[in-house]
Amino acid sequence: MSSNTLKGKAYIFGDNISTDLICPGRYYHLRSDIEKLAEHVLEDARPEFASEMEAGNTFVIAGKDMGLGSSREHAPLIIKVSGCNAVLCKSVARIFYRNCINVGLPIITCDTSKIKEGDQLEVDLSHGIVKNITQDFEINFDPFPSIMTDILEAGGLVEYIKKYGDFKL
């Protein structure tokens, strides 16, 4: 990956942030209008988030079992479309993990417990390091499986298949 250091501010969320909290079912009718749907990103976890966050300068920091629940890809999609750089969490539910990669949203599992609201972070995807600039410490994380790195690098699964025409392992 080239330009693979992401910079931004931490917005803290808790454990068990379900896809219902990220992308509430009551906005079902907006699923074909992603920009509008994104106005409600994470609304039931933190109602003011969409208005507080700054596109291009935001990390979503969660606890354990991030993204549990439904398979709706709209959940990571609106996190990405709203301008979040990446999601950092202690652990992540399986379908959500796959979906993040498929929409081209980096999802990093690492120990997020010391990160505080508003901390300035730098995430180096290729070396697997989260730098907490505000508190001056580093957290390491494991690299993605190679197929996921390739999908992320292509910019998501649509672009990956367009590029390679098939899966390559």
Next chain:
Amino acid sequence: MGKTIAEKIISEKCGKDAKAGDFVIAKVDVAITQDGTGPLAIRNFEKIGFKKVIPERTILYIDHSAPSSRKELSNDHNLIRNFAKKYGAIVSDVGDGICHQVTMEKYIKPGDLLIGADSHSCTGGAMGAFTTGMGSTDVAVGMGLGKTWLKVPSTIKVEFTGELAKGVYSKDMILYLIGKIGADGANYRALEFTGEAITNLTQEERFVLSNMAVEAGAKAGLIASDDHTRDYLKAVGREEDYREINPDNDAIYEKVIKIDVGKIKPKIAAPHTVDNIKDIGEVSEVKIDQVFIGTCTNGRISDLRIAAHILKNKKVADGVRLIVCPASRQVYLDAVKEGLIDIFVNAGGVIMPPGCAACIGVHGGVLGDGEVCLSTQNRNFLGRMGNPKGFIYLASPATAAKSALKGYITDELEGER
């Protein structure tokens, strides 16, 4: 070396010896989407430029908001219908029922690999098929290429021994398990349900376990196929689709969990997580405003029979709204024929058309602020039924029906246990 059910099916689909931890590319036999995930799958399918759908059994369901409750959704439904015509997919339209029920009745065979753009796609595990939920784009690619990539999961074997007490059902078994291992207790793994208590369950009862495997984070919830599976296939007119799928005796499991089902009492999942499991006694003071009997978890004919048996010639308590929704057109027809619909309507209930109905809150049955619903569905997350100020408790159809009569959460055998 022996194989688990997951390893066996995936090996067959990728054409080599697949073991837990391997990354493989596997053939997709069945691909499904629903009206909430289908439109995104369709758009990405077209963006990639695929020319037709490869799996013959590619089924695009219209079930979550069916019939449509808003113009935006009506347009999504038409997008689905037009796409299916153009690219050669099957549409399961308004009134046919919930994707996971109709797939069991009409499409899935033991030994199949299914990917579905709906998290409860794991329901088919009870047929001895590897069925798993994915997102829209993964399924779009599965539709276009006829294959998907998978990390072969390791398997946790859950051995259910003993005999269920009266008034205790497979819903209570799975709630008990989720309470024990937690909502992420099987994350990335397959669950394999075995033991005499599983052998004794009917196919319909087994679907409940596999359906809720994802509530423990599992990729699949597998059960070996047997005579019950064959009976079920025969009843839906597909006996020739039967095939025996078993794990090897020397299969390697990550862990084995043993549960004596004789010790399980009726369970409740309290708001707002599915692993917040209680005995009924702990929540018996909770007053309920709405009871919902239906969904891909517990909206089958056997569930409606249990509920109707409890509600027969009785009326729901004052102030309780009872909503019943058959999981499919076939379930609806059977319920009409057996007089169950009469019983529900006479008890004060309303019947919704086959589909997801109140489960996800995009249709009728949305809760008011502060209201409590006791539902037979699989999830009780905050906001799930359309209002983040509502409270959802999960239970078996028997507990739901009995509670509807009492107006508060009650054991089916109240006073008799």
